[in-house]
Amino acid sequence: MQDTRPLLLETDFPPLARGELTALQVNLGYVCNLSCAHCHVNAGPTRTESMDLTTVNQVLALLAREQIDLLDLTGGAPELNPHFRYLVREARALGARVVDRCNLTVLFEPGQEDLAQFLAAQQVEITASLPCYLEDNVQEQRGKGVYADSIRAIRELNQLGYGIDPALVLNLVYNPVGAVLPPPQAALQEDYRRELGQRFGISFNQLYTITNMPISRFGAVLLSRGQYLPYMQLLRDNFSAANLDTVMCRNLLSIDWQGYVYDCDFNQMLDLPLLASDRRSHITRLPAAARLAGSPIRTGEHCYGCTAGQGSSCGGALGA
Numbered sequence: 113m114q115d116t117r118p119l120l121l122e123t124d125f126p127p128l129a130r131g132e133l134t135a136l137q138v139n140l141g142y143v144c145n146l147s148c149a150h151c152h153v154n155a156g157p158t159r160t161e162s163m164d165l166t167t168v169n170q171v172l173a174l175l176a177r178e179q180i181d182l183l184d185l186t187g188g189a190p191e192l193n194p195h196f197r198y199l200v201r202e203a204r205a206l207g208a209r210v211v212d213r214c215n216l217t218v219l220f221e222p223g224q225e226d227l228a229q230f231l232a233a234q235q236v237e238i239t240a241s242l243p244c245y246l247e248d249n250v251q252e253q254r255g256k257g258v259y260a261d262s263i264r265a266i267r268e269l270n271q272l273g274y275g276i277d278p279a280l281v282l283n284l285v286y287n288p289v290g291a292v293l294p295p296p297q298a299a300l301q302e303d304y305r306r307e308l309g310q311r312f313g314i315s316f317n318q319l320y321t322i323t324n325m326p327i328s329r330f331g332a333v334l335l336s337r338g339q340y341l342p343y344m345q346l347l348r349d350n351f352s353a354a355n356l357d358t359v360m361c362r363n364l365l366s367i368d369w370q371g372y373v374y375d376c377d378f379n380q381m382l383d384l385p386l387l388a389s390d391r392r393s394h395i396t397r398l399p400a401a402a403r404l405a406g407s408p409i410r411t412g413e414h415c416y417g418c419t420a421g422q423g424s425s426c427g428g429a430l431g432a
Contacts, residue, residue, distance in 0.1 A: 116331035116340060117382050120413040126353070128409040130375075131362040133401040135182040137377055137426065138163075138171055140193035141369045145221050146258065148241075152381055154328045155188040167371040168195045170395045172202050178401045184364075184426065186213040186377065191227055204234050211237045213426075216265035217258055228265075232272045237281040239320065239426075240266070245307040249289050266314050275315035283318045285428075291334060291343040293350060293421045294321035297429040320428030323347075323417045325378050347416035355423035355430045361409050371395040375409045377426070378417075384410040 141162035144155035175183060183203045190196055190212060203210050212231060219227050231238060242262055243250050250259040266282070269275065275282040284304060288294055301319035308314040324330050326343055334340040361376040365386075372392040374380040385392045387407055398404075423430025 114332045114335040116326050116335060119340070120327065120382060121384075123411055123413045123415070125411040125413070125415045126356060128356065128359065128361065128411060128415075130404050130407050130409055132405060133178060133180065133363060133365060135184055135360075135364040136171065136175060136180055136367060137184040137186060137364055138190075138199075138367045139186050139369055139377065139380065140188065140190040140196060140199075142188045143192045144188040144215070145192070145218055146189070146215055148215075148329075152325045152328045152330055152378065153188065154381075159188065161369050162193050163195065163369040163371075165195050165198075167369070167395070168199050170371055171199065171367060172206070174395055174398065175203060175208055176206055180401075181209060182211065183208045184211045184213070189215055189218045189221075191218050191224060192221070197230060200230075200234050200236060204236075209237065210234065211239055214238050214240045216240050216242065216262040219265045219268065220261060228268055228272055232269075232274065232280055235279050237283070238269065238274060239283045239285060240269075241285045241287070242266070242304075243285075243287045243289065245304050245311075252289055263308075263312055263314070266308075266316070267312060270313075270315050275317055282316045283320055283428075284316050285320045285322055287322055287324055291324075291337075291339045291346070293346065294323060294424070294429070297321040297422060318428070320426075321422070321424070322426070322428065323420060323424035325414055325417050327378060327414055328381055344413060344416070347420045350420040351416055352419055352421065352423065352431065355419040358423065358425075358430045359415075359418050360425040360427065361418075365398075365404075367395055373398055378414050379410050379412075382412065382414070384412065386410070 142155045142159035143162055147156035200210055247259040274280040304319050326334055334343050366374040366377045366380045368380050371394050373386045418424050
């Protein structure tokens, strides 16, 4: 697979500094039941990397020590980590809000038959990937049968109260199919509500639009199609300085499946360690959050993806 990493390291992106730490985003491993074309983690069914129990407990210790409000769980399919439910229970017992970045189809994997009920019982916020409300677009990005299973999963979650009960939040995520920026989030959200509501009677809370990052699997696709340079120019041409104040890396730490710490999930996949060091920082050696405030954030050309147009983060668009 072609690698965009060498092309992304040299940049003139504006300097950024960390603010108050309010969220941990934890990658529980690269094991996934899907192999999506836009995946910047290169996750899939053949991957074996998975966070062990020792590291899970180190995450919980950091969460408790720093009294962090939000634990954001990602992967791969985070639910396929054998310690996922233990981590969720313990984090909720600490009072943390827990977000599960769910691909929806994982609800039908062997051994996950009660997963939806577990998430509801723990009042886990579900952020679910549904790249489009049209089946053809989802099939192109995620494979045959994924759309039908995703709709089935959302309907089951609705039956449990997700997207309806204020305590059970269900957000959907849109990624563009190709080398383009997402459309305006608010307008697309209304399209999703109308189309999914009329066709399937589906309810959800919010739609998040997320820009595809030119790294890992999607980066390789760009290179193979000769689209890398035009896509990077698109991101640069649409740079908005107004998004710099609200990029997610200012208030978030990203932790990989081995417990190493990065400024964001994208830096994690590019192996750009925290604190501009050539040596990776492990969760067990992490300075107190107060000491991290004001420290520089590692940047690269990919950062233009978070600041182009309406901006992009794991919570969707940064601007209106």
